[in-house]
Amino acid sequence: MVGSSRHQASALPAGLPPRLLAWRVLQAVQGGAYADIALERLLGPSGLAAADRGLATELAYGCVRQQRLLQAWIDALGRRSAADQPPKLRSVLELGLYQLLFCQRVPAAAAVHTSVTLAQQLGLGRLAPVVNGMLRELLRRRADARAQRSGGDAAGADQGGQASEGPTTLEPWTGLDLPADPAASLGLRHSLPAWLAEELLRWRPLEQAEAFGRAANAAAPIDLRVNPLRSSREQLLAELEAAGVRAEPLPELAEGLTLSDAPGNLRQLPGYAEGRWCVQDRHAQAIVPLLDPRPGQRVLDACAAPGGKATQIAALLQGSGEVWAVDRSAARLRRVAANAERLGVSEILRPLEADATALASLRPAWRGHFDRILLDVPCSGLGTLARHADARWRIDPDRIAELVLLQSQLLEGVAPLLAPGGCLVYATCTVEPRENGERIAAFLNGRPDWRLRLERQWWPGHGGGDGFYAAVIDAPASGEGRGR
Numbered sequence: 001m002v003g004s005s006r007h008q009a010s011a012l013p014a015g016l017p018p019r020l021l022a023w024r025v026l027q028a029v030q031g032g033a034y035a036d037i038a039l040e041r042l043l044g045p046s047g048l049a050a051a052d053r054g055l056a057t058e059l060a061y062g063c064v065r066q067q068r069l070l071q072a073w074i075d076a077l078g079r080r081s082a083a084d085q086p087p088k089l090r091s092v093l094e095l096g097l098y099q100l101l102f103c104q105r106v107p108a109a110a111a112v113h114t115s116v117t118l119a120q121q122l123g124l125g126r127l128a129p130v131v132n133g134m135l136r137e138l139l140r141r142r143a144d145a146r147a148q149r150s151g152g153d154a155a156g157a158d159q160g161g162q163a164s165e166g167p168t169t170l171e172p173w174t175g176l177d178l179p180a181d182p183a184a185s186l187g188l189r190h191s192l193p194a195w196l197a198e199e200l201l202r203w204r205p206l207e208q209a210e211a212f213g214r215a216a217n218a219a220a221p222i223d224l225r226v227n228p229l230r231s232s233r234e235q236l237l238a239e240l241e242a243a244g245v246r247a248e249p250l251p252e253l254a255e256g257l258t259l260s261d262a263p264g265n266l267r268q269l270p271g272y273a274e275g276r277w278c279v280q281d282r283h284a285q286a287i288v289p290l291l292d293p294r295p296g297q298r299v300l301d302a303c304a305a306p307g308g309k310a311t312q313i314a315a316l317l318q319g320s321g322e323v324w325a326v327d328r329s330a331a332r333l334r335r336v337a338a339n340a341e342r343l344g345v346s347e348i349l350r351p352l353e354a355d356a357t358a359l360a361s362l363r364p365a366w367r368g369h370f371d372r373i374l375l376d377v378p379c380s381g382l383g384t385l386a387r388h389a390d391a392r393w394r395i396d397p398d399r400i401a402e403l404v405l406l407q408s409q410l411l412e413g414v415a416p417l418l419a420p421g422g423c424l425v426y427a428t429c430t431v432e433p434r435e436n437g438e439r440i441a442a443f444l445n446g447r448p449d450w451r452l453r454l455e456r457q458w459w460p461g462h463g464g465g466d467g468f469y470a471a472v473i474d475a476p477a478s479g480e481g482r483g484r
């Protein structure tokens with residue numbers, strides 16, 4: 001049996017180290033850890049080769065993301081429901097099922113065999129036949145479904161579960177009895193929490209809610225933003241090509257490009273250390289152009305860390321003007337300073353640790369001071385589920401209600417700082433209307449002199465990239481209407 005401390009990868013049967021590592025991540029997440037932090041902590045000292053690190057990452061994140069669907073399969077295949085399975089065994093089953101349903105490159109026999117071996121290594125040898133039986137039953141059901149679909153006979157295709165399940169044209173839920181209720185079915189198929197599936201069907205027609213679900217489980221693109229102070233898009237594309245990295249320009253963004261393959265460590269790509277580019281999602285890149293900062297202006301980024309948009313603003317000021325990058329988190333603010341340094345904008349970008357809801361009283365001289373204010377608020381992040389495996393399980397309506405309150409306080413807190421005729425851009429990376437259009441409507445209610453110039457919602461699943469929301473608001477030209 002493997003110990004609970006660090007294991008020696010070489011002492012384990014073939015194929016086991018990445019699966020054992022992923023299993024440990026799942027156990028940590030069950031205990032309340034963040035998936036990315038647990039993975040990083042375990043991968044660091046693991047000694048795994050690059051391919052095994054990739055597999056461990058895919059299995060850990062995939063199982064976390066697909067938890068609801070995988071547990072529905074356990075409910076359907078086992079004598080006990082997923083909730084009643086011993087937690088250690090449940091994670092073994094999730095890993096095995098995930099490989100059979102989602103991992104094209106893992107042969108079915110290898111997925112079953114390594115899952116049984118993993119159970120044995122974890123001291124669950126008595127339950128290894130359960131693992132073997134359930135995984136083979138999944139293969140039988142999927143073979144039946146495939147045969148039914150092609151009008152053939154499944155019986156001969158897979159008597160012992162040995163046929164290659166292969167990743168298939170089947171959906172990962174094919175073979176499960178789906179609930180008749182549209183929200184319950186949507187949530188189960190795309191492994192979304194029940195409350196979110198219900199909300200999605202209130203916000204969007206079914207087809208678009210389906211697109212949201214698919215996008216939440218698809219690989220997120222890796223987009224870069226060129227730093228115009230240090231390079232150009234053409235130059236960077238040529239440099240990347242010379243390094244064997246395929247990339248394409250993003251048509252709607254002057255400085256955006258997207259990587260066609262996912263190289264391992266992005267920081268080792270040409271130009272990173274020299275500040276010629278940074279990683280930034282395509283829709284995140286589209287927010288600052290709405291703010292339209294010009295050289296010489298005074299700009300406040302009131303929720304600035306880690307600095308993706310603050311450094312973009314500073315580059316557009318071309319060394320003239322000021323950008324105050326405020327954030328409540330000292331640790332996150334250190335990343336703003338490091339990014340500003342690397343991208344060559346630290347001369348005009350000033351990090352400040354402060355609560356932006358209280359800036360008007362903390363800095364009275366800032367009343368009516370800023371030509372532009374960006375308010376990129378903390379939000380539910382429902383537009384970025386593809387990037388954060390466990391985010392969907394961490395957010396719920398109670399937390400959203402807290403965020404809505406904070407967002408209102410932030411809007412009210414920064415409004416008095418805007419100069420007459422200045423422009424405020426409010427942004428989120430969510431699709432929840434209470435955090436977006438409803439927040440802005442509430443803010444404008446009673447401010448008849450303020451004008452909503454533009455409002456835009458980017459949905460995940462449309463044109464790639466994350467889901468974002470932005471509202472562009474103009475303050476009245478006289479000082480009359482500022483604040484309340």
Ligand SMILES: C[S@@+](CC[C@H](N)C(=O)[O-])C[C@H]1O[C@@H](n2cnc3c(N)ncnc32)[C@H](O)[C@@H]1O
Nearest residue numbers: 303304305306307308309327328355356376378
């Ligand atoms: C969505 S992130 C900002 C991302 C950033 N604009 C970028 O593009 O890199 C929201 C930030 O708001 C900060 N925050 C939360 N509450 C705050 C408050 N009351 N005052 C200032 N910052 C706050 C969080 O620490 C977090 O860094």
